[in-house]
Amino acid sequence: MTENILQFAAFESFVCPTFWHKLAELKIEHDRLSDAPKPISGHYTNHKAAGCLLEVDYSAYNSSAQPPKFSHNAVGTIYNKNTIEEFKELDKTSLLSAEGQALLADMTSARVLDNPSLLARFFVLSFADLKCHSYYYWFGFPCPLTHPLQLQSEAVRVKDLQNFAAVAEALRAVPSEAQNFFILYANEELESVEVRSLSAALTNIDNTEAEHYYYCFADPSEYEHPAWLMRNYVAFLLMQCPTLLGKTLKFLGLRYDQQMNVDNSLIWKVVQNDACDLTRIENVKFVGWEPNRNCKMGPRMVSMRDSMDPAKLAENSVNLNLKLMKWRLLPELNLEAIAQTKCLLFGAGTLGCAVARNLLSWGFKHITLLDSGKVGYSNPVRQNLYTHADAVMGNKMKSTTAAERLLEINPSAVAKGYVVQIPMPGHTIGEAMLEQTTNDLTLIEEQVHAHDVLFLLTDSRESRWLPTVLGAVHQKIVINAALGFDSYLVMRHGSTRECVGDQGNEIEGLKCIMGQKLGCYFCNDVTAPGNSLKDRTLDQQCTVTRPGVSNIAASYAVELLVALLQHPQRELAPAYYAQSSHKRQQVESTAAIPEGLLGILPHSIRGLLYNYENILPATEKFSQCIACSQPILASFRSEGHAFLLKAFETARYLEELTGIADFKSLHCEIIDFDDDEFDMSEGDENDSGPTTTNIDE
Amino acid sequence: MVDGTLSWTDFLSEAREFLHLSEQLGDGWTLCEKDGNEPNTFLSCKRKVRSKDNGTLSTLISVEYHVVFSVSYQVPMLFFQAHRSDGSLLDVDATWRAFMPEARERSDLFQMLTQMDHPVLFRPFMALHPCRTSDVLAQFGKKSENRILTFISVYGPHVQLNLQNAYGNAIKCK
Numbered sequence: 001m002t003e004n005i006l007q008f009a010a011f012e013s014f015v016c017p018t019f020w021h022k023l024a025e026l027k028i029e030h031d032r033l034s035d036a037p038k039p040i041s042g043h044y045t046n047h048k049a050a051g052c053l054l055e056v057d058y059s060a061y062n063s064s065a066q067p068p069k070f071s072h073n074a075v076g077t078i079y080n081k082n083t084i085e086e087f088k089e090l091d092k093t094s095l096l097s098a099e100g101q102a103l104l105a106d107m108t109s110a111r112v113l114d115n116p117s118l119l120a121r122f123f124v125l126s127f128a129d130l131k132c133h134s135y136y137y138w139f140g141f142p143c144p145l146t147h148p149l150q151l152q153s154e155a156v157r158v159k160d161l162q163n164f165a166a167v168a169e170a171l172r173a174v175p176s177e178a179q180n181f182f183i184l185y186a187n188e189e190l191e192s193v194e195v196r197s198l199s200a201a202l203t204n205i206d207n208t209e210a211e212h213y214y215y216c217f218a219d220p221s222e223y224e225h226p227a228w229l230m231r232n233y234v235a236f237l238l239m240q241c242p243t244l245l246g247k248t249l250k251f252l253g254l255r256y257d258q259q260m261n262v263d264n265s266l267i268w269k270v271v272q273n274d275a276c277d278l279t280r281i282e283n284v285k286f287v288g289w290e291p292n293r294n295c296k297m298g299p300r301m302v303s304m305r306d307s308m309d310p311a312k313l314a315e316n317s318v319n320l321n322l323k324l325m326k327w328r329l330l331p332e333l334n335l336e337a338i339a340q341t342k343c344l345l346f347g348a349g350t351l352g353c354a355v356a357r358n359l360l361s362w363g364f365k366h367i368t369l370l371d372s373g374k375v376g377y378s379n380p381v382r383q384n385l386y387t388h389a390d391a392v393m394g395n396k397m398k399s400t401t402a403a404e405r406l407l408e409i410n411p412s413a414v415a416k417g418y419v420v421q422i423p424m425p426g427h428t429i430g431e432a433m434l435e436q437t438t439n440d441l442t443l444i445e446e447q448v449h450a451h452d453v454l455f456l457l458t459d460s461r462e463s464r465w466l467p468t469v470l471g472a473v474h475q476k477i478v479i480n481a482a483l484g485f486d487s488y489l490v491m492r493h494g495s496t497r498e499c500v501g502d503q504g505n506e507i508e509g510l511k512c513i514m515g516q517k518l519g520c521y522f523c524n525d526v527t528a529p530g531n532s533l534k535d536r537t538l539d540q541q542c543t544v545t546r547p548g549v550s551n552i553a554a555s556y557a558v559e560l561l562v563a564l565l566q567h568p569q570r571e572l573a574p575a576y577y578a579q580s581s582h583k584r585q586q587v588e589s590t591a592a593i594p595e596g597l598l599g600i601l602p603h604s605i606r607g608l609l610y611n612y613e614n615i616l617p618a619t620e621k622f623s624q625c626i627a628c629s630q631p632i633l634a635s636f637r638s639e640g641h642a643f644l645l646k647a648f649e650t651a652r653y654l655e656e657l658t659g660i661a662d663f664k665s666l667h668c669e670i671i672d673f674d675d676d677e678f679d680m681s682e683g684d685e686n687d688s689g690p691t692t693t694n695i696d697e
Numbered sequence: 698m699v700d701g702t703l704s705w706t707d708f709l710s711e712a713r714e715f716l717h718l719s720e721q722l723g724d725g726w727t728l729c730e731k732d733g734n735e736p737n738t739f740l741s742c743k744r745k746v747r748s749k750d751n752g753t754l755s756t757l758i759s760v761e762y763h764v765v766f767s768v769s770y771q772v773p774m775l776f777f778q779a780h781r782s783d784g785s786l787l788d789v790d791a792t793w794r795a796f797m798p799e800a801r802e803r804s805d806l807f808q809m810l811t812q813m814d815h816p817v818l819f820r821p822f823m824a825l826h827p828c829r830t831s832d833v834l835a836q837f838g839k840k841s842e843n844r845i846l847t848f849i850s851v852y853g854p855h856v857q858l859n860l861q862n863a864y865g866n867a868i869k870c871k
C-alpha cells in the first residue's frame with residue numbers, strides 16, 4: 001500500500017554566511033528593537049541539483065532582488081525575535097498555522113495564478129545573539145496536511161517519452177523566470193506540444209484538454225522523489241480545479257543536468273481520491289517544520305564567530321601560521337601546550353617588549369608584564385612596544401602600555417601589566433616604604449602563583465634575585481636573559497620539581513645534568529667564574545649594548561621555552577655539555593647530544609656578537625647559592641615576607657645563611673646595563689632613592 | 698620548453714575566453730571585476746559538493762571557487778572557501794578533512810593547501826599555493842590552448858572542482 005503513495009523530498013535549508021551578516025547589520029542599523037515579521041526571499045535551483053535545498057543569502061532581505069542564474073524565487077518571512085526566551089517560548093504550532101493560513105489565502109485568491117512562486121513557501125524563526133555571533137534559527141516550509149497521493153506507476157524519465165524530442169524542445173523554450181511552475185500541453189495524437197502559464201491553463205479549465213496536461217515545476221530534488229514544493233502545487237491545483245479530483249494527473253519535475261539537458265526530468269502519475277476542503281481554513285492542519293541536524297524537531301544554532309568576530313578572525317590567522325608549521329614540518333608540535341602556558345615577564349624594557357612579541361608569534365596567549373618604569377624618550381627606538389607619543393605624554397607606564405599594545409596586536413591575547421617595583425637584596429626598605437613594599441611583594445607572589453613561566457628580563461642582577469627565589473619555591477619554569485655590550489646570556493633555571501622517570505643518558509664526551517640539578521643565574525655565576533667566554537663582561541656595569549643583542553637574547557629566550565615545553569620532561573629535561581677542551585672533540589660530542597622535537601635543549605646560551613659565536617654551557621646547582629639553595633628556600637618557606645625583608649635589609653644576611661664567606665655584596669656588583677642611563681626624562685624623576693632601580697632591560 | 702607563466706593581459710584575455718566557454722556550456726562561472734587594475738579581476742563560481750569527511754553522513758557544503766592572478770608568480774591561482782548549510786565557514790582543518798582526507802600529511806597536496814588573504818577581497822581564503830603552477834602549466838599547456846582551462850583542469854579536481862569534458866571539446870573546436 002505505502003509503495004503506491006507518492007513521497008516527497010523534504011526541503012533542506014541552506015544558509016549562506018552573508019544571510020547572517022546582513023541580518024546582523026539590519027538588526028543593528030535598522031530594525032533595532034522591532035521584531036515585526038519581515039518578508040524575505042530564498043531561492044532553489046533545478047540545475048544540477050544537490051540534495052533538495054532552499055537557499056538564502058544576503059539578497060533575501062532585498063524585495064527586488066532577482067534569484068541567481070538557474071534558480072527560482074521562494075517566498076518567505078523572517079520572525080527575528082529580540083531574546084532567546086521569546087525565541088524559545090513562541091508557540092510553534094500557532095506560527096506554522098498562521099503561515100499555512102496565509103499560504104491558503106494566497107491559493108484561494110488569484111495571487112498564486114499571477115505569481116506561482118508563492119507556492120514555494122518558507123519562513124524562518126530566528127534569534128541573533130549579536131554579542132556572541134550566535135544565530136538560533138528554525139526553518140519552516142508550510143504545507144496543508146492533505147490525504148496522500150496515489151502513485152499510478154513508477155516515475156518515468158522524460159527522455160523515455162515517445163515524443164521526447166518535441167517535449168524537450170518545448171521545455172527548453174520556457175523562459176527561465178517562468179520555469180518554476182507551468183503547464184505543458186502535449187497531445188501525441190495531434191502531435192501538438194505547447195507551454196501554458198498556470199493562469200492561462202487553469203482559469204476555466206477544459207477537462208478534455210487537461211488530460212494532456214503535464215503539471216510542470218522546477219524540481220530542486222536530486223532524489224527519486226519530487227521536491228516538497230510539489231505538495232503545495234497539488235493542493236493548489238485541486239483547490240483551483242476540483243474536477244481534477246479522482247483523475248490521473250501527470251506531474252513533471254523539471255531537472256537540468258550538467259550539460260543543461262532535461263533528459264532526467266521525472267514524471268509522476270498520481271491520483272487524489274479523497275477530497276480535502278481547504279477552504280475551511282480553521283480546520284486545516286499544517287506540516288513543515290524542518291528537523292534539526294539530529295533529525296529531531298527542533299531549532300538549530302550556529303556560531304559565526306570564526307567569520308564575524310574580528311578578534312576571532314585574528315586569532316585564527318595567528319594560529320594558522322603555527323598550524324601550517326605543525327602540518328608541514330612538525331606534526332608532533334603541541335600547540336595546545338603553548339597556548340595554555342601563562343608567562344610572567346619581569347621587566348617591560350627592550351628585552352621585555354621583544355620577548356612579549358616573540359611569545360605572541362608562537363601563539364602564547366597569557367602574558368603579564370611587571371615593571372615600575374615610565375616610557376622615556378630614548379625607549380621607543382629599542383623597546384618595540386612603545387612610540388614617541390607614549391614618551392611625550394610623560395605619564396605612560398611601561399607595563400600597562402605594553403599590555404595595551406599586545407592587545408592591539410592580538411586582541412585575543414590575555415595581556416596585563418602591573419606597575420610594581422621588585423624589591424632587591426641589600427636595598428633597605430625604609431619605614432615609609434614598608435607598606436608599599438609589602439603590597440608589591442603580595443602582588444608579585446600572586447602573579448607568580450598564577451603563571452607557569454617566569455621571564456627574568458630586568459636591568460640589574462639584584463632585581464633577579466626575588467623572582468629567582470619565587471620561581472624556585474613555587475616550582476615555576478624560569479627563563480633568564482641578561483645582556484652585556486655585545487654579549488648575552490640566556491638560560492633556564494634548574495627545576496625544583498620532583499624528578500620522575502628518565503635519568504638521562506650517559507654519552508661519551510658529554511656531561512649530562514638532569515633538569516632538577518641545573519643551576520640558577522646566581523649559582524652559575526659563582527661557580528663558573530673561569531669560563532672561556534669571559535662572562536665577567538656580563539657582570540660589569542654596561543650602560544650600552546649593541547641593539548641586536550637584546551633581540552637575539554629575547555628570541556633565544558622564547559625559543560628555549562618553546563623547546564622546553566615540547567620536551568616530554570619539560571623543565572626536568574637534562575642538559576648536555578661537551579667536556580673536552582679540544583674544539584674537534586667538542587664538535588663531535590656536541591653532535592651526539594640527544595635531540596628533542598625542536599633540537600637540543602641546552603641549559604644556557606652564551607653568545608658574543610664580536611665573533612658571532614655561541615657556547616652552550618651546562619652547570620650544576622650550587623649548594624650554597626644565595627637564591628636557589630635549600631637554606632634559602634627553607635627560610636622562605638618558614639618565614640615568608642619576614643625572611644625577604646631581612647634579605648632586603650642586607651645582602652650579608654644571605655651570605656651568612658648559605659655560608660658563603662666571600663660572597664660579595666650584590667649591591668656593588670650590578671651586572672646588567674641600563675640604556676635608560678641617558679634618559680634624561682626619567683633620571684630626574686627617579687625619586688625612589690637608592691633602594692630601587694628601574695626594572696628595565 | 699614552454700614557459701608556464703602568464704602576463705596579466707594574458708590572464709585577462711584567457712579568463713574572458715574561459716568565461717565565454719562557460720556561458721556556452723551554462724556552467725555558471727562569472728567574472729568579478731573590482732576595477733581595471735592588476736589583479737582585480739577574477740573568475741568565480743559556486744558549487745555544492747559532498748564533503749568527503751567520513752564518520753558522519755556525507756554532508757553538502759557550498760564552495761566558492763576563485764581563479765585569481767598571482768602577481769608574484771605570474772600564474773593563475775585557485776582560492777576557495779566553503780561553508781556548511783548553517784552558514785559557518787570551514788576552517789583549514791575542516792577544509793582538509795572535507796576535501797583531501799586521503800592525502801598523506803607530507804604529500805604534495807598537503808604542502809599545497811594553505812590559507813592566505815585573498816589578493817582582491819582581502820579576506821582569508823583557502824588557497825592552493827602557486828609555487829609549482831608554472832612548471833605544471835609548462836608541462837601541460839600547449840600554446841594553442843587556454844591556460845586557465847588547463848590550470849583548473851589540473852588543480853580543480855584536488856578540491857572537487859571538476860570541469861565537464863565539453864570544455865576540452867569546445868576549446869578544440871574554436
Ligand SMILES: [Zn+2]
Pocket residue numbers: 519520521522523524621622625626627628629
Ligand atoms: Zn642558584
